[in-house]
Amino acid sequence: MVQVKICGLTNKEAIETAVEAGADFIGFVFARSKRQLTIKAASELADSVPSHVKKVGVFVNESLKTIQEISDKVGLDYVQLHGDESPAFCREIEMPVIKAFQVTSRADLEQIVLYDCAYYLLDSPAGKYRGGNGETFDWAMTKDHDFLDKKIILAGGLHSDNIAEAIKEVSPIGVDVSSGVETEGKKDVNKIKTFIQAAKKGDENGNL
Incomplete structure (x- = not known):
């Protein structure tokens, strides 16, 4: 079944809702964003996340030292890199990496193999910021690429009505x-529940 990551969570209620609804990953943003968290705030929120739900820290062009420091203090399970990080930089990180690619053309998809x-x-x-902009890209561009050996996470403009x-x-x-x-820039607990349910159901329908 498709895994679901709810990103940019900033309060305990939203986290608990996501966990109860079946989220597989919880995302904390440490890059410049309206959803950016301090280390202290993220550490406190991390205590609300059970071990079976993985905690992801989102960074943009951050130093290796800072990424490691935040990861250790917050207890992250994954590091998500949304900047211009090189393959060599990703290899230096001591925990599993989720590398984000902004897809504007098929050439962007070709970078994945590196x-x-x-x-x-x-x-x-x-x-304005990397990610969280509410816009989709042309999904048809993925058709010409063989992702069978890659674990692909789809993002960008997803909501309960288009997730299936x-x-x-x-x-x-x-x-x-x-x-x-979100509703008016804030996480909406009803939308979180509806999205997770729609994603899990959409996956079942897509694989019948």
């Missing part, structure tokens, strides 16, 4: 949502 990571996140082009189609088109191992479960 990386050796736990997951590869396909996202829409950047807006997205899963059918791309066949990702996981999906990632942030703005798609």
Whole structure:
């Protein structure tokens, strides 16, 4: 079944809702964003996440030292890199890496083969911040690429109304949502529950 990551969580209620609804990953943003957390806040929130749900820290062009320090203090399970990090930089990180790629053309997808990571996140082009912009990219671009040996997470503009189609088109191992479960810029517990249910159901429908 498709795995679901709810990203940009900033309060305990939203985390507990996501966990109870069946989220597989919880994302904490440490890069510049309206959802950015301090180490202290993230550490406190991390205590609300049970061990079977994996904690992901999102970074953009951050130093290796800072990534490691935050990972240790917060107790992250994965590091998600949303910047211009090189394959060599990813290899230096001592924990599993989710590398994000902003997909504007097929050439962006061709970069994936250069990386050796736990997951590869396909996202829409950047807006003011890297990720969380609520825009989709052309999913049809993935059709010409053989991702069978890669663990692909689909992101960018996903919400409960298009997630089934997205899963059918791309066949990702996981999906990632942030703005798609918000109302007026804040996480909406009802949208979180609805999205997770729709993603899990959409995966079942897509694989019948």
